[in-house]
Amino acid sequence: xxxxxxxxEIEKMAAAGRIVAAVLLSISKQVRPGISxxxxxxxxxxxxxxxxxxxxxxxxxxxxxPAAICASIDAEVVHGIPSPNRILxxxxxxxxxxxxxxxxxxxxxxxxxxVGQIPPAVAKLVxxxxxxxxxxxxxxxxxxxxxxxxxxxxxxxxxxxYGVVRxxxxxxxxxHLHEExxxxxxxxxxxxxxxxxxxxxAMEPMINLGTRRVLMxxxxxxxxxxxxxxxxxxxxxxxxxxxxPKVLTTWPGEQPA
Ligand code: MG
Numbered sequence: 404x405x406x407x408x409x410x411x412e413i414e415k416m417a418a419a420g421r422i423v424a425a426v427l428l429s430i431s432k433q434v435r436p437g438i439s440x441x442x443x444x445x446x447x448x449x450x451x452x453x454x455x456x457x458x459x460x461x462x463x464x465x466x467x468x469p470a471a472i473c474a475s476i477d478a479e480v481v482h483g484i485p486s487p488n489r490i491l492x493x494x495x496x497x498x499x500x501x502x503x504x505x506x507x508x509x510x511x512x513x514x515x516x517x518v519g520q521i522p523p524a525v526a527k528l529v530x531x532x533x534x535x536x537x538x539x540x541x542x543x544x545x546x547x548x549x550x551x552x553x554x555x556x557x558x559x560x561x562x563x564x565y566g567v568v569r570x571x572x573x574x575x576x577x578x579h580l581h582e583e584x585x586x587x588x589x590x591x592x593x594x595x596x597x598x599x600x601x602x603x604x605a606m607e608p609m610i611n612l613g614t615r616r617v618l619m620x621x622x623x624x625x626x627x628x629x630x631x632x633x634x635x636x637x638x639x640x641x642x643x644x645x646x647x648p649k650v651l652t653t654w655p656g657e658q659p660a
Contacts, residue, residue: 407601420510420651422503428654434516436493440474444485447471459502473500480634482624493519498636512652513638532635535608543648553590566615573606607638
């Protein structure tokens, strides 16, 4: 069932979301050639710990996820496991996904960052994943349907010839990291669950430069593109309100696009 949140609960989720955003902002300044994904994970653990929260992802699932962030480089779509052996290289992209649990509630967001200078075609992919989110979000008003969001995301990506990952979706979020409903990045406008004030969702377009098809690596977590071309990921947690969508995981001054 879909849990509808009170304004008080949404405020608590916003507090968790501010920590998520602070982690992403801090990591955005740290990303550069030569740094390891374990270093970025350490930053997240420190900041989350100092803020009184706990990492939502650490110990999640089966096999238990071993880190506070997912760090997914280039053809890795999502769920990359941080490692001291994964050193960022000039020209790569890296998606950082982080969840924070605070005072009984989770918040979850992801950004894809450039490592140094990246090819223009990859920069466009990264920008598109972000724009897909904001185009989907623009549909997140009470009375609209989930398919309105999904279709907006899909249309913006496919218009440019990109693959939209189907095996993984956004999700409801609250007392649990993953709640009902699923929020796919593809679908039909006018179909699906009707949005209501108090729903809180994480929407997370995963957009591939090539094929939409993905594979799972032997570690049981890392999802990669089937053609080894790059993939970009962008996610925010947001609440549906009478005044429209309220995003809970952007940092002050961050520019939506
Ligand atoms: Mg998520």
